[in-house]
Amino acid sequence: MAPRTLYDKIWDDHVVHQAEDGTCLLYIDRHLVHEVTSPQAFEGLRMTGRKVRAPEKTIAVPDHNVPTTLDRANASTMTEDSRIQVAALDKNAKDFGINYYPVSDVRQGIVHIVGPEQGWTLPGMTVVCGDSHTATHGAFGSLAHGIGTSEVEHVLATQTLIQRKGKNMKVEITGSLRPGVTAKDITLSVIGATGTAGGTGYVIEYCGQAIRELSMEGRMTVCNMAIEGGARAGLIAPDEKTFAYCMGRPHAPKGAKWEAALAYWETLFTDEGAHFDKVVTIKGEDIAPVVTWGTSPEDVLPITGTVPHASDFTGGKVEAAQRSIDYMGLTAGQKLTDITIDTVFIGSCTNGRIEDLRAAAAVLKGKKVKDGMRAMVVPGSGLVRAQAEEEGLAQIFIDAGFEWRLAGCSMCLAMNPDQLAPGERCASTSNRNFEGRQGYKGRTHLMSPAMAAAAAITGHLTDVREMMNEAV
Amino acid sequence: MEKFTTLTGVAAPMPLVNIDTDMIIPKQFLKTIQRSGLGKNLFDEMRFDREGNEVADFVLNQPAYRKAEILVAGDNFGCGSSREHAPWALLDFGIRCVISTSFADIFFNNCFKNGILPIVLPQEQVDVLMADARKGANARQTVDLEAQTVTTSDGQVFSFTVDAHRKHCLMNGLDDIGLTLEKASAIDSFEAKNATLRPWA
Numbered sequence: 005m006a007p008r009t010l011y012d013k014i015w016d017d018h019v020v021h022q023a024e025d026g027t028c029l030l031y032i033d034r035h036l037v038h039e040v041t042s043p044q045a046f047e048g049l050r051m052t053g054r055k056v057r058a059p060e061k062t063i064a065v066p067d068h069n070v071p072t073t074l075d076r077a078n079a080s081t082m083t084e085d086s087r088i089q090v091a092a093l094d095k096n097a098k099d100f101g102i103n104y105y106p107v108s109d110v111r112q113g114i115v116h117i118v119g120p121e122q123g124w125t126l127p128g129m130t131v132v133c134g135d136s137h138t139a140t141h142g143a144f145g146s147l148a149h150g151i152g153t154s155e156v157e158h159v160l161a162t163q164t165l166i167q168r169k170g171k172n173m174k175v176e177i178t179g180s181l182r183p184g185v186t187a188k189d190i191t192l193s194v195i196g197a198t199g200t201a202g203g204t205g206y207v208i209e210y211c212g213q214a215i216r217e218l219s220m221e222g223r224m225t226v227c228n229m230a231i232e233g234g235a236r237a238g239l240i241a242p243d244e245k246t247f248a249y250c251m252g253r254p255h256a257p258k259g260a261k262w263e264a265a266l267a268y269w270e271t272l273f274t275d276e277g278a279h280f281d282k283v284v285t286i287k288g289e290d291i292a293p294v295v296t297w298g299t300s301p302e303d304v305l306p307i308t309g310t311v312p313h314a315s316d317f318t319g320g321k322v323e324a325a326q327r328s329i330d331y332m333g334l335t336a337g338q339k340l341t342d343i344t345i346d347t348v349f350i351g352s353c354t355n356g357r358i359e360d361l362r363a364a365a366a367v368l369k370g371k372k373v374k375d376g377m378r379a380m381v382v383p384g385s386g387l388v389r390a391q392a393e394e395e396g397l398a399q400i401f402i403d404a405g406f407e408w409r410l411a412g413c414s415m416c417l418a419m420n421p422d423q424l425a426p427g428e429r430c431a432s433t434s435n436r437n438f439e440g441r442q443g444y445k446g447r448t449h450l451m452s453p454a455m456a457a458a459a460a461i462t463g464h465l466t467d468v469r470e471m472m473n474e475a476v
Numbered sequence: 477m478e479k480f481t482t483l484t485g486v487a488a489p490m491p492l493v494n495i496d497t498d499m500i501i502p503k504q505f506l507k508t509i510q511r512s513g514l515g516k517n518l519f520d521e522m523r524f525d526r527e528g529n530e531v532a533d534f535v536l537n538q539p540a541y542r543k544a545e546i547l548v549a550g551d552n553f554g555c556g557s558s559r560e561h562a563p564w565a566l567l568d569f570g571i572r573c574v575i576s577t578s579f580a581d582i583f584f585n586n587c588f589k590n591g592i593l594p595i596v597l598p599q600e601q602v603d604v605l606m607a608d609a610r611k612g613a614n615a616r617q618t619v620d621l622e623a624q625t626v627t628t629s630d631g632q633v634f635s636f637t638v639d640a641h642r643k644h645c646l647m648n649g650l651d652d653i654g655l656t657l658e659k660a661s662a663i664d665s666f667e668a669k670n671a672t673l674r675p676w677a
Contacts, residue, residue: 017674020666021659027641029659031666033677041559043509054653057663069507085507092509129677136558136582150582152560153511154589154652162656164663168639170581200494201552201578234555236581257676265676300494320493320550327492417557419503426526438498438556440521 007275009172010241011207014147014272018130020164030167033129033146035159036115037064037102039093040419041134045157046096055100057163062102063124066090067114068419070107072382072409077108086420100160113385113411116140116353120224121385123253127242127269132159137353137435139230142239143223144246145272147207149236170236171281173206174274177214179288184469186363187222188355188433188452190214190286191229192294196304198284203235206282209274210240214288220249221359228354229435232301241273295340295465296437296450298328303437307455307467311338331439332447333427340465343449347430348379348460349442350406350453352416355433356384358391360453364433365397367457367471373405374463380407380422382414404460418442431459478591479649483572484618485545487609488535495549496556497583501565514561515568536569540612546619548602548609549576553594554583563590573619575626577602588642591649593621595636604632621647 008016021029035058042064049055056062069086070076079087090107097104103124105112111122116137119125131141131148134156141148151165159165175194195202208230210223218226223240230238247266250256257265292306303325305312313336314326329336334343350356350364361383373379381401383389389411392398398408415422416434424430424446433456437448449465458466505517523534530537536544547553547566553576554562563586566574574587575595587594597605608615608628615629621643626634645652656663670677 021662023641025640027639029656029662031663031670040506044511044560047509048653052653083507089507089509126676128674134558134560136556150558152558152563152582152586152589154560154586158653158656161653162660162663163667164656166641166652166656200555201580204552204578204581231582234552234580261676265674268674302494320491323491324493324550417503419506436496436498436556438496440502441498444502444521444526 007278009274009278009280010145010209010239010272011147011172012278014128014130015169017128026168028167028169029164030130032132032159032163032165033061034119034124034131035062036119036131036133036138037062037156038068038115038133038135039066039089040068041153042096042156043089043092044153045160046100048157049160054161056102056160059101061163062160063119064093064097064102065105065112065115065118066093066107068413068417070412071420072412072414072422074410076410110386110390113388114353114356114413116228117356117384117388120144121253121387123250123256126250126256126265127246128272132165136231137228139236139238140224140228140353142227142230142237143220145239145242147237147239150231170207171205172279173203173208173235173282174280174284175208175210176212176283176285177210177288178212178285179214180217181214181288181291184293184454184472185291186452186454187218187225189291189294191226192296192301192304192450193286193291194284195229195233195301196294197286198233200232200300200302201234203230203233206235208233208235208238210238215240216243219359220245221357224357225354229301232435242269293452293455293468295455297332297334297340298325299331299437299439300324300328301435301437301450303328305340307340307465309340311336311340313337341467342464344464345429345431345449345459346376346378347424347428348373348377348456349415349430349432349434350380350456351382351384351414352434353384354435355453356382356388358388360433361388361392361397364453364457365400367454367468368404368461369400371404371461373460377405377460377463379405379460380409382409383411385411415442431456431465477649477651480572480591480593480621480646482618482620483545484616486541486543486613487546487548487605487617488541488544489606489609490535490547490549491606493550494552494555497554497559497562498556500554500562501559506559506561511564512568514565515570518565518569543570545570545572546617547571547574548605549574551577553579555580558582560586563587563592567592575602575605588646589652591646593619593646595619595626597634597636601634604628
């Protein structure tokens with residue numbers, strides 16, 4: 005057999021049927037469901053009298069709408085339409101017999117954090133969810149991507165998806181990262197280099213020493229934002245770190261099944277000589293702590309940089325860059341570290357895991373946020389929150405002046421009450437800086453948890469390395 | 477799903493690159509549990525001010541384009557969130573076809589599930605269609621899915637490619653789920669084989 009990529013191998017093992025024109029029916033191992041993109045799909049099943057084909061492989065959790073304030077058990081903390089949407093998921097989970105973590109369950113959290121945490125996500129699987137950040141699960145060497153609501157209904161009814169195979173793209177990060185540089189800086193730097201459409205039509209495999217050196221949490225951060233580079237899925241070959249993370253999780257295999265799984269997982273790597281349609285190589289040591297200045301995730305610059313001029317760009321990007329500069333209220337040539345902020349958001353499926361909270365707390369320990377700063381930490385799940393409390397991280401955040409919230413998507417997409425007001429400017433660990441993403445006319449700068457913590461202290465975008473006494 | 481065969485209609489020019497699904501339908505409108513009724517909120521934050529008044533210079537508020545059925549858009553249209561509310565909103569407004577140099581994958585896919593035809597053409601052809609669209613309401617473009625062509629108001633014809641399966645479904649208004657369920661026995665045998673090969677999954 006010709007050498008195959010990791011993507012090729014997972015794909016081949018899930019083809020149920022291939023039509024003459026190359027269209028495939030692909031089997032789906034895990035289907036994650038949340039309250040926003042599923043109600044119309046369940047309604048479709050009801051209207052046609054169809055059932056969920058594999059309820060045991062279907063996992064639902066409300067996350068997008070749910071309030072993160074401590075009083076959220078009180079129904080009045082939600083708007084009427086949000087309440088209806090969460091109630092619909094409660095009912096659909098019960099009626100169709102799928103696995104469910106309701107708001108009241110300590111295991112509730114962001115769907116992409118709950119899946120791996122509970123051992124639902126395992127190497128070599130196909131994982132889908134009606135959410136573009138499903139790419140997160142690719143960190144386990146699984147083929148994971150977002151789907152629309154019609155496809156949610158299709159997977160519920162058939163446990164398959166109609167797919168055409170994408171192309172293979174390799175993103176290699178060589179060498180090691182310098183101190184103060186994190187997984188978030190890798191993933192943003194890749195998007196900065198390739199553009200938001202650079203991965204369109206591809207599945208990205210991230211590899212190289214700097215990727216191998218990342219923890220599972222860091223790898224999830226990298227894969228999470230594959231979609232911001234246009235790739236539906238990003239993945240990383242599983243290794244000892246992956247297996248160690250999975251072992252003992254509630255839904256991971258045990259005993260003989262674990263051994264069989266492990267033997268299979270160890271075959272999940274790209275063969276020597278396998279073909280990639282596109283290759284991008286970045287030196288790990290060249291990556292600096294970065295921030296976004298504009299309203300597209302490709303608007304990435306090292307924190308030591310300055311706001312660009314629209315004339316620095318070509319084609320349609322000239323108009324888009326000027327629009328971004330105006331929307332963001334910036335001046336071309338302005339130093340990024342001179343941009344003052346009033347809000348800090350630490351959380352999301354990109355950076356709401358325990359390692360992210362540890363990194364932010366390490367910067368914040370013994371310090372206070374700038375006067376007047378609105379700062380919040382929203383753990384990615386109830387279990388992340390509990391662990392952070394046990395490790396003393398919660399107290400560090402509270403002592404520094406952060407609000408310590410309950411789990412949910414929160415200000416990453418601002419569907420719940422956590423929103424920016426017009427003109428407010430946020431240092432955010434989330435994944436999208438689109439116009440209005442965190443609130444109408446709100447302004448978002450994306451960065452790592454450590455960088456967001458540094459900005460919270462100084463009140464402006466800040467090079468975290470200065471706080472770590474590292475040479476810039 | 478409504479069939480798509482041919483369409484002749486007003487094309488609205490939206491040259492901005494990277495129009496994301498948050499722009500197409502902002503999150504506050506995702507709280508619905510229905511597919512219909514989102515057209516009034518299409519491009520909400522670009523189309524209306526905070527008080528709900530129309531922004532006069534936004535393309536779909538201009539008299540010539542209020543009944544547009546085609547969008548000619550900048551590169552990487554539909555990037556970002558997987559929300560199918562984006563094609564639902566376009567469809568509910570009356571847009572049946574979007575033409576661009578590239579689309580984000582998930583949005584592209586979602587269009588076909590809702591009777592919307594996304595067409596990818598090279599930059600120079602999109603430039604011609606964009607200039608044609610700028611002529612206003614009298615410049616109607618024609619999209620013929622059977623022939624796989626787009627024709628400008630002055631008769632220039634451009635060919636596009638489309639996946640055979642998707643074309644078939646769109647032209648006949650077919651429901652994917654029904655088609656897949658015809659292959660239920662293949663799914664059964666895959667599951668049986670999988671239970672042996674990958675019992676943990």
